[in-house]
Amino acid sequence: MKNVPIARSVDQYRAEAARQESAPRGLGATAILALGTFAVGTDAYVVAGFLPAMARSLHISQSAAGQSATVFAVTYALLSPVLATVLARVPRRALLVGALVVLAAANLGSALAPDFATLMATRVVAAAGAAAFTPNAGAAASILVAPAQRARALAMVVGGLTVATALGVPLGNLAEKALDWRAALGLVAALCAVAAAGVSTVMPALAGAEPIALRQRLAALRNPGVLAILPLTVVGIAAGYGLYAFAVPVLHALGAGPAQEAWLLFLYGIGAVAGNLVAGARVDRHGPVRVQAVGFAGLTVTLAGFAWTAGAGVHWLPLTALLMAAWGAATWFQTPAQQVRLINAAPRTPPWSSA
Numbered sequence: 466m467k468n469v470p471i472a473r474s475v476d477q478y479r480a481e482a483a484r485q486e487s488a489p490r491g492l493g494a495t496a497i498l499a500l501g502t503f504a505v506g507t508d509a510y511v512v513a514g515f516l517p518a519m520a521r522s523l524h525i526s527q528s529a530a531g532q533s534a535t536v537f538a539v540t541y542a543l544l545s546p547v548l549a550t551v552l553a554r555v556p557r558r559a560l561l562v563g564a565l566v567v568l569a570a571a572n573l574g575s576a577l578a579p580d581f582a583t584l585m586a587t588r589v590v591a592a593a594g595a596a597a598f599t600p601n602a603g604a605a606a607s608i609l610v611a612p613a614q615r616a617r618a619l620a621m622v623v624g625g626l627t628v629a630t631a632l633g634v635p636l637g638n639l640a641e642k643a644l645d646w647r648a649a650l651g652l653v654a655a656l657c658a659v660a661a662a663g664v665s666t667v668m669p670a671l672a673g674a675e676p677i678a679l680r681q682r683l684a685a686l687r688n689p690g691v692l693a694i695l696p697l698t699v700v701g702i703a704a705g706y707g708l709y710a711f712a713v714p715v716l717h718a719l720g721a722g723p724a725q726e727a728w729l730l731f732l733y734g735i736g737a738v739a740g741n742l743v744a745g746a747r748v749d750r751h752g753p754v755r756v757q758a759v760g761f762a763g764l765t766v767t768l769a770g771f772a773w774t775a776g777a778g779v780h781w782l783p784l785t786a787l788l789m790a791a792w793g794a795a796t797w798f799q800t801p802a803q804q805v806r807l808i809n810a811a812p813r814t815p816p817w818s819s820a
Contacts, residue, residue, distance in 0.1 A: 505626070568657045630738070632734060736795075
């Protein structure tokens with residue numbers, strides 16, 4: 466979820482907007498899209514906040530419960546280019562609202578899931594809604610504003626995901642403690658519904674367009690430069706996110722109790738926001754390869770620190786706090802460099818290749 470694929474060529478979107486005089490020229494319309502990406506990001510990350518409670522309730526292991534987060538991420542990645550092709554002709558407002566409605570319904574289904582199989586099925590549906598919303602929200606934001614505001618508009622939409630990283634898991638953790646994990650997912654469903662209503666009210670009408678063939682979208686995968694870089698994406702996601710679904714059990718292994726969970730998870734989010742911002746500036750100054758190397762080195766040291774601390778039985782809260790902040794920073798430090806490298810490797814292919 467950390468890279469935002471753009472569903473269609475930005476030039477196509479701009480051409481559509483130029484033909485529609487009703488399109489606003491300010492950042493107001495993009496703020497509601499940011500609320501949508503915040504809802505998507507919260508949905509993706511909130512499970513980590515109540516993983517142990519979910520496992521107990523469904524009578525499964527924590528490892529099995531964590532697969533609900535994994536299947537969401539994998540489905541999202543696989544469906545993004547497919548849905549971009551299949552849904553290309555759908556008017557943008559209807560598409561964005563529909564995607565959020567699907568996301569809300571899927572979360573409500575997850576909240577009511579009587580067993581693990583039903584939970585997994587609803588997480589797949591939720592990922593489909595997210596895959597339809599996030600790429601199109603980023604692309605639409607870039608043409609809803611004047612040219613001088615496009616970078617800020619896209620940053621605002623992507624910022625919804627980043628803020629969800631900082632707040633989603635702690636909020637889920639707190640909601641699970643105050644209510645239960647089912648109620649927490651119900652609140653996510655309500656957030657998605659509010660975002661859908663907001664997009665329906667604020668978003669101007671933007672027509673669909675001729676779809677780009679899926680084979681054209683996948684053409685980037687034949688590019689040797691892209692093929693050389695994508696394995697690093699897989700490694701980075703596996704190292705940074707594969708473990709994140711188990712953040713609460715990791716904290717327990719380091720001696721943190723329920724009273725410390727929320728603020729330690731919040732530190733991860735703060736580190737993620739800071740790492741992403743710093744890396745973006747450093748890529749412009751030092752180039753993506755050096756920055757990505759620093760990110761991977763930092764992630765290696767951080768995960769080694771977790772392993773050593775847990776293995777040695779060291780239960781020192783300040784060290785745990787430092788490791789959580791470093792984990793978030795190192796994971797998200799890779800993102801800007803990876804996007805720039807992919808775009809540079811295939812500058813003429815659709816922008817979703819940076820996903």
